[in-house]
Amino acid sequence: MILWSAMxxxxxxxxxxxxxxxxxxxxxxxxxAAEAEAQARTLLIEKLKLTIRKLRHEQFGQSSERGxxxxxxxxxxxxLEENAAQAETAAQMAAEKIAVPSFExxxxxxxxxxxxxxxxxxxxxxxxxxxxxxxxxxxxxART
Numbered sequence: 001m002i003l004w005s006a007m008x009x010x011x012x013x014x015x016x017x018x019x020x021x022x023x024x025x026x027x028x029x030x031x032x033a034a035e036a037e038a039q040a041r042t043l044l045i046e047k048l049k050l051t052i053r054k055l056r057h058e059q060f061g062q063s064s065e066r067g068x069x070x071x072x073x074x075x076x077x078x079x080l081e082e083n084a085a086q087a088e089t090a091a092q093m094a095a096e097k098i099a100v101p102s103f104e105x106x107x108x109x110x111x112x113x114x115x116x117x118x119x120x121x122x123x124x125x126x127x128x129x130x131x132x133x134x135x136x137x138x139x140x141x142a143r144t
Contacts, residue, residue: 034091041084048077 014020055070113119126134 038084038087041080041087045077045080045084048073048080052077 013023052070052073055073
């Protein structure tokens with residue numbers, strides 16, 4: 001994961017080459033530290049997953065103490081995965097300067113027609129065969 005810090009409009013870079021080089025070295029060191037931390041988290045997660053798989057494999061005939069250890073490891077793994085996901089999201093948001101939009105209630109998509117417009121109600125007659133079938137269905141349902 002590569003993190004870039006965006007320079008704002010009011011940020012200014014010095015004209016001195018040695019100062020720029022020092023800033024670049026500091027940025028690289030921070031990036032490498034963040035990558036090393038992420039890699040360490042990933043390795044710990046994989047180690048916990050392996051330990052959990054081994055304990056699940058040995059679950060037949062195990063004592064209750066191992067079951068408690070397995071539960072603790074699963075909880076620790078879930079916490080680590082959640083923290084890793086949060087850290088990654090925070091890093092992405094910081095890198096991209098994502099602004100989360102606030103919630104705005106949307107207006108109804110359609111307003112009712114104005115009262116001054118004429119309205120006409122049209123009722124279509126039901127064909128006799130469909131009416132007979134519906135009546136027969138109602139009568140059959142009433143008997144059950």
